[in-house]
Amino acid sequence: MKKQGLLTPIKINDRVIANRAVVAPMCQYSANEGLPSPWHFGHLHQLAISGAGILMLESTAVTMAGRITYHDLTISSDEHVVALAKLLDHLRYVSDITVGLQISHAGRKGSAYPPWIKSGQSLTEEDKAWQTYSSSPIARTEGWPIPQAFSLSELKQLAADFSVAASRANRAGFDAIEVHMAHGYLLHQFLSPISNHRSDRYGGTLSSRCLFPLEVADKVRKQWPKEKILGARLTGNDWLDNGWTIDDCIFLSQRLKEIGFDYVCISSGGILPKTNLKFTPGYQIHLAKAVKDATSLVTRTAGMITTPKQADEIIKSGDADLVAIGREFVRNPYFMNHAERELGGTPKVPPQYERILSSS
Numbered sequence: 277m278k279k280q281g282l283l284t285p286i287k288i289n290d291r292v293i294a295n296r297a298v299v300a301p302m303c304q305y306s307a308n309e310g311l312p313s314p315w316h317f318g319h320l321h322q323l324a325i326s327g328a329g330i331l332m333l334e335s336t337a338v339t340m341a342g343r344i345t346y347h348d349l350t351i352s353s354d355e356h357v358v359a360l361a362k363l364l365d366h367l368r369y370v371s372d373i374t375v376g377l378q379i380s381h382a383g384r385k386g387s388a389y390p391p392w393i394k395s396g397q398s399l400t401e402e403d404k405a406w407q408t409y410s411s412s413p414i415a416r417t418e419g420w421p422i423p424q425a426f427s428l429s430e431l432k433q434l435a436a437d438f439s440v441a442a443s444r445a446n447r448a449g450f451d452a453i454e455v456h457m458a459h460g461y462l463l464h465q466f467l468s469p470i471s472n473h474r475s476d477r478y479g480g481t482l483s484s485r486c487l488f489p490l491e492v493a494d495k496v497r498k499q500w501p502k503e504k505i506l507g508a509r510l511t512g513n514d515w516l517d518n519g520w521t522i523d524d525c526i527f528l529s530q531r532l533k534e535i536g537f538d539y540v541c542i543s544s545g546g547i548l549p550k551t552n553l554k555f556t557p558g559y560q561i562h563l564a565k566a567v568k569d570a571t572s573l574v575t576r577t578a579g580m581i582t583t584p585k586q587a588d589e590i591i592k593s594g595d596a597d598l599v600a601i602g603r604e605f606v607r608n609p610y611f612m613n614h615a616e617r618e619l620g621g622t623p624k625v626p627p628q629y630e631r632i633l634s635s636s
C-alpha cells in the first residue's frame with residue numbers, strides 16, 4: 277500500500293478532505309463592528325483557491341467583549357451570521373475547499389491594539405479600553421490591566437455564548453468549527469496554572485482547571501451537527517516552569533475525544549509574552565505526535581512548516597494527520613501547486629488560471 281503523505285485525502289466524519297494541508301487561522305484585524313470587510317474577501321479568496329484541504333478562518337469572538345481588538349471578526353448576532361454567510365458564498369463561488377471557523381474569547385488578552393498600531397499593548401482609556409475578564413484577576417504582563425474574574429453566573433452565560441456561536445456558525449454554513457483553547461486566550465487562561473488561581477471548582481487541580489473549557493466543549497458539541505467537523509486548538513506546552521505541560525494536554529485531548537471532538541491542533545506558548553520557547557522549523561511537531569500516540573485522535577500540527585517535503589515527511593512519518601501552514605500560504609498562495617508537482621500529484625488549478633499556472 278502506498279504510504280500516506282501530504283497529498284493523501286483524509287475522511288473526517290462524513291467529509292473527505294482532499295489533502296492534509298490546512299490554511300492556519302490568521303487574525304487580520306480588519307473587521308468593522310465584527311463584520312468581515314472587503315479585506316477578508318480578497319485575503320480569503322486567494323487562500324480558498326490555494327488547493328489546500330481546509331481553510332480555517334481566523335479567531336472569531338463569541339461576544340463583542342471577547343474580541344482581542346476592535347477589529348476582530350465576531351459571531352455574536354444574526355447580522356454577523358448574514359455577513360459571514362455572504363463571505364462563504366463568495367468563497368464557494370471560487371472553490372470547493374472545506375471552510376472552518378475558529379471561535380474564541382480573548383479574556384485578559386482583549387482590549388488590545390492591532391499589532392501594526394501598537395504591538396502587544398493594551399488600549400488606553402483614551403482609545404476606549406474596555407473591561408477585560410479572565411479566570412483570575414491576574415494581568416497578562418506589566419502594563420496590562422488587571423482583568424476581573426468571571427463569576428459563576430457569568431461563566432454559565434459564557435458557555436452559552438460559545439454554544440450559540442456554534443449554532444450561528446452552522447447557520448452561516450461553515451463545514452467545521454474549532455474552539456480556540458490556546459495562545460493565551462480565555463480558555464487557555466482557565467487551563468494554565470500560570471493564569472488560573474481560582475479557589476472554586478474551576479481552579480486548582482488539572483481536572484478542575486480543565487472543567488470550564490470542557491463544559492464549553494460539551495455545549496458546543498451538543499449544538500454543532502454531528503456530521504460536521506469539530507476541533508479544538510490546544511496548547512501542548514506553556515514553555516514556562518510550573519506551566520501547562522504535554523501530559524496535561526494529553527489529558528485534555530482525551531476528554532475532548534470522549535465528548536466527541538474530531539481533531540485537535542497542538543500549538544504552544546502564548547500564556548505570557550516571554551517564555552522559554554525557541555522557534556525552529558517544525559518546533560511543535562513532537563507535541564502533536566505525543567497527543568496522537570496517546571489518544572489516536574486526528575491531530576494537526578503547525579509552526580514553521582514551509583516546504584512541501586517537510587509537510588509530506590510529517591504525514592509520512594505519522595507524526596500528525598494534518599499540517600497547518602500559516603505565513604507560507606500568504607507568502608506563496610500556490611504552495612500546494614508546487615507541492616503537487618514536487619510530490620507527483622495533480623495540481624488543482626482554477627480554470628481561469630490554468631494557462632497561467634500550468635505553463636512555465
Ligand SMILES: Cc1cc2nc3c(=O)[nH]c(=O)nc-3n(C[C@H](O)[C@H](O)[C@H](O)COP(=O)(O)O)c2cc1C
Pocket residue numbers: 300301302303304334335378456459509543578579580581600601602603604
Ligand atoms: C498574522 C497571524 C495571525 C494569527 N492568528 C491566529 C488566529 O486567529 N488563531 C490561531 O489559532 N492562531 C493564529 N496565528 C497562529 C497561526 O495559526 C500559526 O500557528 C502560526 O503562524 C505558526 O505557523 P506558521 O509558521 O506556518 O505561520 C496567527 C499567526 C499569524 C502570523
